[in-house]
Amino acid sequence: MAVTTRTVPEICAAAQRAARELATASTEAKDAALEATAKLLEGRSAEILEANAADLADERAAGLTSALKDRLTLSEERIAAMADGVRTVAALEDPIGEELERKTLASGLELRKVRVPLGVVAVVYEARPNVTIDCAALTIKSGNAIVLRGSSYAERSNGALAAIVQEALAEAGLPEDAALLVAGGGREELAELATQDGTVDLLIPRGGEGLKSALKDVATVPVIYAAAGNCHVYVHADADLEMARRIAYNAKVQRPGVCNAAETLLVHAAVASEFLPAALADLHAAGVELVGDRQAREAAAGVEVGEATVADWGTEYLDLKMVVGVVSSLEEAVEHVNSHGTSHSEAIVTSSEDAAARFAAGVDAAVVYTNASTRFTDGFEFGMGAEIGNSTQKLHARGPIGLRELTTYKYVVRGDGQVRE
């Protein structure tokens, strides 16, 4: 592991050479590297835990919040979960080489549109060392090289995990440089990594708004930002109100700190006074702080609902807080979602096919649900095996970023001497 002695441009150039080799690697070789990774994780757990303990004991970890410390901490269980995750990715279909289209052109040329890897994928992440393994598994399976840049306080844990991936790659006869770790977690390395045009084909930041805005200022390579999720649950006039109550509760309470949790509850005026008292009492009982517009507060019938400010409608609380509004039509709900949402995950509860179709067509978001919690937007839940992030942008990938989203295509055209007239 010579990772610490190379500069960022050298690392990216080495990754690009490895990527070109990995692009034509067989599915068997890639799967062998993943199986070897899983085995080494299991066999070397003591070594990994030792590195992790050193990170936790380091003065750099002293200032971390308990939540961040928990995210940094590895255990036998967490290592076993990583190994399981790698095997899950190995079992997925290899996206590379898939023929997306084949046709004979007017000129007689035989055109094939074939799925190929992106090349070099850089991932910048915070705290969780398991990201090292999760992301490397996805890039290896999709034929990409990965350049990882984790937090400086997770340096030893990430180093031990990256070394395992490199050993596994070598065991499978694949280039070790297909998984490289950038040493040092400073803003300079970040800026350097984000400007390696010509070698870094995609950069994915996995972290908070601070990381994202730092990148927005400097990045010249393509970036997919896992944007915030200001998700809504809209309860239509004809909704099964008991179902609506369960969905709103789940979308808010089950795991409030994630991007697919709901932040806003919208209710059609026709059912506001019937729906809100019980639904809001439930949320209140779960510790959710509620704010709302005038109509919602009036319909709340004794449940404490504060006055919503304009800012509330656009806030991703990521916490046990929810803003509640009453709308007079489905169109108003759609308009509200499009004005205040972040195009992540939006849900309607309705018993009408027509209302479901109008909501799905009108709302501009990666995922639109009918009669389900917004919490399902996730690579595992979507049957993609895993995800490297979640995209709210429209170009290239929308929603969970799995294996296929880490690919591009190439036109392979065969002729017998055609020239253009």
Added chain:
Amino acid sequence: MAVTTRTVPEICAAAQRAARELATASTEAKDAALEATAKLLEGRSAEILEANAADLADERAAGLTSALKDRLTLSEERIAAMADGVRTVAALEDPIGEELERKTLASGLELRKVRVPLGVVAVVYEARPNVTIDCAALTIKSGNAIVLRGSSYAERSNGALAAIVQEALAEAGLPEDAALLVAGGGREELAELATQDGTVDLLIPRGGEGLKSALKDVATVPVIYAAAGNCHVYVHADADLEMARRIAYNAKVQRPGVCNAAETLLVHAAVASEFLPAALADLHAAGVELVGDRQAREAAAGVEVGEATVADWGTEYLDLKMVVGVVSSLEEAVEHVNSHGTSHSEAIVTSSEDAAARFAAGVDAAVVYTNASTRFTDGFEFGMGAEIGNSTQKLHARGPIGLRELTTYKYVVRGDGQVRE
């Protein structure tokens, strides 16, 4: 046509409202708008030519080169060609609503991945007024609104053409604001347009390097740059040399000023002295200035070949000039192409399936040809009906940008009350 009285943010916001309406418009309505556009172009040619004559007579056109003046000039034939182009787009399959995937998730949710429009597409272009019509036809068919920003010296021509599109949209019952023209061609308007995050979903510059670098400095909205094409023709040791001669000639000479024209000719050492004298004599006779490496110059047998500088291998001449090199293996050719190319269009001439496959797999480019000219990289030639540009980036769209490349997808998920455990 109130285009001149609205600010850029107002124009983009209006386009977004129109885009949301157009997103759910029927194929019939969109095709009706296109047919109406074609008819109005034919019926109003006198009016269009008058506006064009005024542009040409304006002092702003006085400083244009004769090439730019030619590009600005419209004629009955050019207007008829625009109308034909619009009807060609109308005849293409509507990409919107296509179901890309459908599956039942483990949770019982029914997931559909459906093709939807991007929303608002901005196109910045120079000189050619026909771009107004060509691009609007593609965006209307793909359910997108378009914001057009042409050259100030083509203002009246573009205005007349945009007015026709708006009238046609209205005739078909579609929102006129789905095709809007930004008045004024200054750098300020460009910077304003390129920073309308939240309303502009994609910006496509159609112009020279000056325009592109101006955008790179300021753009915060997603941009697809139609990058340069430093394309290669590689003649393998087992090539049909007569075919190779025709392909090299066509790729260089047939239209040297376009991005899919070849700039470099690479030849395997085993056939250099047999191939180069006749091939280079042909090119020379067509007025092509030749430069080359030592081996190529030695093999040229009397044809005048200058000494190539390092810069030559990385230059997109867009002119009757070509650099010629001799390589000792297919791998060296691939390495050369990947080092110096711009990932646009690359060709090998070979009689071997194996060599063709190795070249196609090894070269990292949007289009890789075997035994055909690089000049075929084009939306029309690829059977996509038309193109709004050509992408050499890897994310979202690679190669010609046609109807499908102007779309994204949305997951539409149906449940019966599912919540996450």
